[in-house]
Amino acid sequence: MSDSTLWWIVAAFFVSLELLSGSLYLLLLAIGAAAAALCALAGQSQDVQFIVAAVVGGGGVLFWHRQLLKRGPIDTEGYTTTGLDQLDVGEEVSVAGWGPDGTAQVVYRGSAWMARHHGPHVPKTGPHRIRAIESCYLVLEPL
Template sequence: MADSTLWWLLAGAAVAVELLTGTFYLLMLAIGLAAAALAAHLGLSQPAQLVVAAVIGGGAVVGWHFIRLRRPREEPAQANRDVNLDIGETVHVTRWHPDGTASVKYRGAQWTAVPLAGSIPVAGPHRIREVVGSRLVLEPLQEA
């Protein structure tokens, strides 16, 4: 069996395992294996093929790792607008109860609301920051 065939089979196996596990890093390693297959087609020696696979695959893994580090962290699902479309909507709080909660009407139903940690509970317009269970976590809107 030719060296290039072995490298292509290994690259295909890495892609198949990535599809089963969802580990994106395996695709980066598959790129290195495919580069080694191309090196074999060019007639490079086996040690050179291994170096190509290691440098290209390892470089892709390291590069992807640094790209992921630069991305902003995703918010948890209860505070992520992509998951819960209520995030960012506004409600009006008429008064806060002594226990630190409020009852607000939102989407045709009564909801229990709590203030965002560190914010002072005041009556008026508020923005929904999180939905935790059946409670809305609110932050007061700054009035201009």
């Protein structure tokens, strides 16, 4: 099996993981593997292929992570939702526990949702109210 085929398989693996998790970081790593596959097609050595994969994939991850750090936490104080998301605002959910990263997984409408805490206080378990929906996260405030 050629080097380029292996790199395309690695890229497809990262894309499939990204589809399961929704993490942009995995997509950036897949782009790095695709760049290495193109280097392999161009006849570059394996050392160059690994360097290109690391620089393109790792550089993309580093760039995106720094962009998120610059943005800082999203201000949800004046955040409002529109459309169908507005139906969920004000509904109650129960939080069994918070993760070390400040997120929790809650069951809402029969499926598991990721949730973030809203407010200055340390998040607690128990009943919470949906304050907003941010991407695929429910923004919760304690009752």
